Amino acid sequence: MKTKAAVLYEAGQPVVIEEITIDPPRQGEVLVRMEAAGVCHSDLLVREGGIPEPLPIVLGHEGTGVVAEVGPQVTGLHAGDRVVLTLVPACGNCYFCHHGEPHLCSTSGAMAAGGVLRDGTSRLRTETRTIHHFNSVSCFSEYVVVPQEGAVKIPNDIPVEIAALLGCAVVTGVGAVERTARVRPGESVAVIGCGGVGLNVIQAASLSGAYPVIAIDIRSDKIELARTFGASHGVNAREQDATPVVQQITEYGVDWAFEVLGNPRTIEQAWELIRPGGTVVVVGLAPKGSTVSLPAFDFISEKNIRGCFYGSSRFHADVPLILDRIQAGRMRIDGMVSHSVPLDELEAAFSRLRNGDGVRTVVRF
Ligand SMILES: [Zn+2]
Numbered sequence: 001m002k003t004k005a006a007v008l009y010e011a012g013q014p015v016v017i018e019e020i021t022i023d024p025p026r027q028g029e030v031l032v033r034m035e036a037a038g039v040c041h042s043d044l045l046v047r048e049g050g051i052p053e054p055l056p057i058v059l060g061h062e063g064t065g066v067v068a069e070v071g072p073q074v075t076g077l078h079a080g081d082r083v084v085l086t087l088v089p090a091c092g093n094c095y096f097c098h099h100g101e102p103h104l105c106s107t108s109g110a111m112a113a114g115g116v117l118r119d120g121t122s123r124l125r126t127e128t129r130t131i132h133h134f135n136s137v138s139c140f141s142e143y144v145v146v147p148q149e150g151a152v153k154i155p156n157d158i159p160v161e162i163a164a165l166l167g168c169a170v171v172t173g174v175g176a177v178e179r180t181a182r183v184r185p186g187e188s189v190a191v192i193g194c195g196g197v198g199l200n201v202i203q204a205a206s207l208s209g210a211y212p213v214i215a216i217d218i219r220s221d222k223i224e225l226a227r228t229f230g231a232s233h234g235v236n237a238r239e240q241d242a243t244p245v246v247q248q249i250t251e252y253g254v255d256w257a258f259e260v261l262g263n264p265r266t267i268e269q270a271w272e273l274i275r276p277g278g279t280v281v282v283v284g285l286a287p288k289g290s291t292v293s294l295p296a297f298d299f300i301s302e303k304n305i306r307g308c309f310y311g312s313s314r315f316h317a318d319v320p321l322i323l324d325r326i327q328a329g330r331m332r333i334d335g336m337v338s339h340s341v342p343l344d345e346l347e348a349a350f351s352r353l354r355n356g357d358g359v360r361t362v363v364r365f
Pocket residue numbers: 040041042043061062168169
């Protein structure tokens with residue numbers, strides 16, 4: 001069948017919105033009709049050439065839709081089910097899955113690297129070319145084919161714009177606090193970058209009982225928004241050097257500094273913000289080939305830095321837990337979506353992201 005999709009043929013060039021062919025789901029796969037997809041910084045980074053991916057490719061890795069068709073040997077999903085997609089369809093059968101780290105699943109990693117699904121092939125093509133899948137999702141398309149492990153069923157009454165953000169921004173931000181760092185009550189937190197993921201880090205840190213929760217950004221409107229999600233303090237890094245301000249608030253520096261931009265310079269700055277024994281958690285995805293330089297002498301004060309992929313999440317467990325809290329009014333997503341646009345306006349959404357305007361743009365189908 002045909003699907004209207006945003007195809008990236010060449011990094012640094014605009015995506016092309018066009019009709020392409022999508023083949024039916026094969027064994028263990030499902031066809032999903034997309035309802036909404038969030039536009040994430042990682043999509044932009046690929047679009048700009050910061051991360052090499054097999055091209056051409058359909059980007060998009062955060063979205064929600066309705067199962068339209070199931071392939072052979074699919075269990076637990078049926079046509080008509082509402083689902084949220086994940087960029088890590090953990091196989092359950094590799095070293096990492098067996099060792100309790102499904103977010104690092106090597107099978108999913110191999111699929112993402114090859115731009116293919118589990119059998120090593122793509123379901124997307126034009127008349128003349130194979131088009132690659134992005135992280136087994138590729139949801140800047142009216143229809144997607146994903147592995148059944150990549151789709152989690154959700155209740156029918158979850159608003160589309162909330163469901164759209166679950167697959168990356170929410171699980172990454174909440175997971176960074178609750179799974180990667182395991183922030184405890186009373187610990188101090190600084191967050192560099194108050195976009196879609198950063199707001200989720202701030203909300204989860206606040207809900208974990210952290211204090212202070214210091215929001216750092218170069219946009220005062222985002223800092224004000226961060227306060228509504230639980231930030232106790234805000235620093236506009238365009239107007240002030242964040243390091244002395246954070247030192248003044250916390251005396252020795254914070255227990256946890258979350259870097260959510262993927263910028264080597266702000267990763268280095270996060271290192272300045274932590275106390276002796278504190279930890280930098282790098283949540284942002286940095287361009288491939290970039291490097292970070294840290295003063296090695298600081299290791300004498302037991303400073304730590306650690307990576308964080310996808311909030312160390314256990315997607316199939318975390319999505320229901322997060323939805324329960326949203327439905328109980330203990331956590332909120334509304335206010336994180338700043339723009340809602342049709343697929344034809346994806347490039348405008350990329351421009352906004354590049355300029356730091358707004359928070360999350362959601363593409364509606
Ligand atoms: Zn993302």
